[in-house]
Amino acid sequence: MKKRLYMMTLILMAGLCIGCGKERKESKDLNIESRSSQVEEQSGPESRENNDIELNDKSNVDFTYDYSGDIKADVDDVVSGSASLQKELENIEKIIEKYTLLAEAAQTQGEMNISSEWFFVIWDTELNNLWGRFGNCADQQTKEKMLKEQRNWIAMKEEVTLLNLGSVEENGSIYPALQNSFLEKITKNRAYVLANELAKIKGESFVMPEKSAKYGLFVDNQGTGNVYSSLITRQGWEGNDEAIISIYRQGKKEGTFVDNGNGELTFTSDDGSIKGIIKINGWDGASFKVTETSGESVFSVGEEVKFLFAF
Template identity: 65%
Template sequence: MKKAIYLLVLVLSMGIYTGCGKENTEIENSRMEEQTTPENSENDEIHLEDGLKIDFTRDYSENIKEDVDDVVADSTSLQEELTNMEKVTQKYTPLAEAAQTQGEMNVAAQWLYTIWDTELNNLWGRLSSSADRQMKENLLAEQRNWIDLKEEVTLLNIGSREENGSMYPLLQDSYLEEITKNRAYVLARELAKIKEEDFVMPEVSAKYGTFVDNQGTGDIYSSLIIRQNWEGKDEAVISIYRQGEMEGSFVDHGNGELSFTSEDGSVKGMIKIDGWNGASFKVTEIYGEFPFSVGEEFEFPFAF
């Protein structure tokens, strides 16, 4: 079972629901910590549509679109826009706080994900209309690959519907909210380049994350997932060129360098995390059979 399941069971048993599917507090704080400035933090001029009515049978999609449009219109820069988008999330968080049943929690997670999906589509519309032909073609290919990859990446992180039962929609939408928010920042950065605006990407964890090598396609050829397991222990799950999955533990040396040892001790290596630029794994020791050689290094350039 994936760690997210155990975390949510713990959260539900305490009667608390936070509305997000982070692996732990450190990841939640470091992976997408907002880059605010005094100017942004003092900006109280974002006026959203009328207050939220708690109704788990209501379709909020149009309300969310209007709220996102308001943030876009009232923000003076893309940096400010992405920071202010949190106000939309804050508006719909009471849905998660009021949820009592699994079904209501699933519904609340859906709308929180929809906020960032709506912003992502809004950014893409502006980006595709502003980019030159070559840039648009490159971005379109990358965006299509991301869309194709996200289903498989979600499966790798939270498991299947059969494994998770009635909690699956909650786990799925919480994870999709997280990676869609990440992707929104990537598109905002590209649009900022066109608009010649300064844009600072948020800090990401130097210890945890999901990274893949897609060989420029919509399929995963290699994957690296670094996380805490349900017991709170650090673990890494590595698949190289689709030649099986290798799990093991790691020791954090700081600055994104992690020493990896497989469960059976037959393979050791060094993981290096380069934030938004992906990660790599270098084999340092082999004891027994392994399809690769000591010194080989593998790249996982696509960060989720």
């Protein structure tokens, strides 16, 4: 984990040095649509190709090589060799560790961008594998419910990525790495959600990882593939806790929050026009309730918005 954090620090430093708005030639925009968008299709068996890379010899890493086949083989090995879904998800982290060693050989921003995609592909491959097994085990009603939810998740990914990161122009050549890191995170979360549902069908015990009590991205999608309202809480570049609240047909407010230590985050907008309480309920979403307004405001005291879809 420390190595991954170190790599992300290098990426951020490289982005600052290069400057915003300029793409290096070796960087490429990655398709935002996940391979898991085809949730009803299952890929056929693939054989592992021998790429002759020794993990302890970083000088041999070929960043032009397509590792997707190797990753699929690694995931298949984990699935077949794990005694439970809980153990399976834990063992996926060993694949992450394997490719972290390779990624440490990256020297340029382009290589960092390319290697950052590997970790997203690992969780995306696991998500597809889980979906294939879920489709074979679930009854029709459960399958249709989860299929609708999965399609909604896929449909919203591009918008929530933009909400969280901003545009390519705002981030410059570092954008692909930031994008892949975010997609890795939300795809991993989605894999845990689906694994939990599959565990219920199989009668296995399964413990979801603990969600942050302060940070996250939550939306109100009203049961569709569209984002109507959104709540983002995160740590800013300077270490301050910031929140972005966007309410359907009412507008957006950016500001900071203070953790009260009782499960409540006190929010104050940057313009001072609105204060409120944010409550994060882990995997069950979050809520925001207006407590004070000043001047002309489209928000009303006592108004509460719930964001029930957690990314």
